[in-house]
Structure formats: structure tokens, C-alpha cells
Amino acid sequence: MPLPDTLDELVRCSFCGKPTTEVDKLVAGPGVYICNECVALSASIIDGSLNSPAGPRVPVWEWLTDEEMLSHIPRVAAHIDQAEADLRSWVQELRRRGVTWARIGEALGITRQSAWERFSGEE
């Protein structure tokens, strides 16, 4: 996977998929981002001024056509790529600090070898 030229090309809201260039603010969490618009929407749902269709965990599949589901899965896949890139940057910083593959693997619940294979970029 080629690295993006700037962070702006990579970072998108994990909820609506808008890139950082199309929103006022983007708040980072561990591997996820949320834009100011989605925060406002969430606040409206939480304070009750906007009804969430079926509570906190919405079983949206029941209401979607096959076509709608097919158009949605690229967004889910993009989120995985974004989270993977974020994890990679954390691991790269740990390596830059001299933290061993053994400690990184231990933190992730995988072996030193698995950590190296997944994140080192070496064959």
C-alpha cells in the first residue's frame, strides 16, 4: 500500500466517510476519527431531539437492499485501511523510540515474529 503524500489524503471521518478537507474539525480516537458534523448528529440523538431508529445498536441490515449494502461495504473497508494505517504509525513511532518487536508484540497479544512480519515492511 503506497503511503499518502499528506495526512489529509488519508484521514476520513469513520462515521460519514468525509475527508478532513470537507469538514471543519476531525477528532482522533484510537484508530478512528469523528467529524464535527457527526458529533453534532450524535449529540442530537443522545439529548433526544433526534430519534435513533432502534436504539444504540441499529440493525440496519434489515432495512437495506442488496444494492445499498454493496454501496456501503467500501466505506467499511476504508475504515479498516484507516485503522490499519493508524496502528502502523503508532508502531513506527514505538520502533523509532527503540521499543523492541517483542514488547510491541506482547502489547498486541501476538508474538515478536508476528509483530515484525505485520509491521516491519521487510520480507
Ligand SMILES: [Zn+2]
Ligand atoms: Zn462524520
